[in-house]
Amino acid sequence: MDLRTRVAEALKQAMKDKDAARLSTLRLINAAIKDKDIAARGEGREGGVSDAEILAILGKMVKQRQESARAYEEGGRLDLAERERTEVAIIQEFLPRPLDEEQIKAAVRAAVEATGAGSIRDMGKVMAELKGKYAGRMDFGKVGPLVKEQLCAASGQC
Incomplete structure (x- = not known):
């Protein structure tokens, strides 16, 4: 339904x-x-x-x-x-159960891989991917720093 x-x-x-x-x-x-x-x-x-x-x-x-x-x-x-x-x-009651911390980290890693993001410039692509799949299940204000951290680690710049 x-x-x-x-x-x-x-x-x-x-x-x-x-x-x-x-x-x-x-x-x-x-x-x-x-x-x-x-x-x-x-x-x-x-x-x-x-x-x-x-x-x-x-x-x-x-x-x-x-x-x-x-x-x-x-x-x-x-x-x-x-x-x-x-x-x-x-x-x-109408929102899906929010993801826990480990699930969020796994989702961020998967979104970085799926978009082929390699630097901080690709943060918008990764966030769009996450918003498309996990709308209502994670706080994107808190997810942003995790994405940035993942992209910085991947590119070695920041």
Whole structure:
């Protein structure tokens, strides 16, 4: 079952269960997907966005809510921080399980080999390869330094 269908089914179930918090979060997810669909049509792409793009949307939503929760905590608004964390938990239900540290290192090595990257100039190719295969399963902000380290070691320059 594709992600769009899973979200729609969860939305229906939340309506039946009268779970207001879950329902509002699922509606936000649905709205974000539809916004991306509209943008894709504007670019001339028919058929809507792919599952990989939906995973990227969900990943971005999680990151935004985690940052908001931190800001609310710093501001002393623990009730709002808790609401953001609840939304994160609901969104994460639709994301694949994140890779652990060893799996990330193996994925970086495989992407470097697959792209034939030999220097730091090829970092964009490697990151694109990783984003294509592992969208929603790794934090690319943390993966960047690992890619750079791998490419530096391979080329002997940096």
